[in-house]
Amino acid sequence: MTINAKRRIFLSVFxxxxxxxxxxxxxxxDIDYKEDDTLLDFLGKIPTGDFGNKEFGYDKEFLHLRINDKCVFDNLKVSELVKHFGNAWIIDPLSKKYAKKDLLLNYEVALSFYEGFFASASFIYPSEKEELKNFLSMNFIAxxxxxxxxxxGFFLYLKWLMARHPMQKRHILKTMASKKGGIMSYTPTASLMYPPSNSIDVEIENLQTLFLNASKCPVKKGEWVGLGNKIECKYKLKPSFKLPNVTEKSRCPIMSGKM
Known part of the structure; x- marks a missing residue:
């Protein structure tokens, strides 16, 4: 007679x-789980008595955490996660620096990092500033x-802003182009998540392409002229990044009025 071993996770939780x-x-x-339990089901089984104020803080509506240093955003089945991570888990918030309560993040503190940008962008409405909070979790994957x-997340927020304020596109692209903290310092994130996803990589690469195309605009004395070609050489961009030379005024984002 075969006795089924208990389904159990040996857990260390932040x-x-x-x-x-x-x-x-x-x-x-040591937390037992059932075959059909989801990650949210599992988190709900963690005893709360040892946590501050006897509450375990995690977001039940927008799941975001790390398991063994991989970012997880989906309410997957625990059995699937065990196949990938094994049965010894270390659960952390996406960012320990901005941890507010266990796995919950302090988005107000994270938002304060961008006060300089918002001070220079008077066209942004207060409600649009608050919208940045919905993008910030992506900041912490890498x-x-x-x-x-x-x-x-901030660069994807800038993309969202460009759609709402097309006349401010030049200002927004200049922010992306900053030599200190700008979009060319991006690190791919697909392998840092489970399951792996290249959706953010694709979005950021498209924004890099937009910026580099703008920098090839053949307008005399333009501050970005030639920068796209220089960056392609410096960073040895992959073929998927190869950008066509802009030779027609209609394709120039400044001359066409698209910036």
């Missing part, structure tokens, strides 16, 4: 409450950027 704690730590549990990097 614990921190910015209201009370001076430093973070990990709590360890956690090895230097402190000046604007963040992947």
């Amino acid at each position: 614990a921190f409450d910015s209201r009370f704690d001076y430093q973070s730590g990990y709590l360890r549990y 956690d090895h950027h230097d402190e000046d990097y604007f963040g992947d």
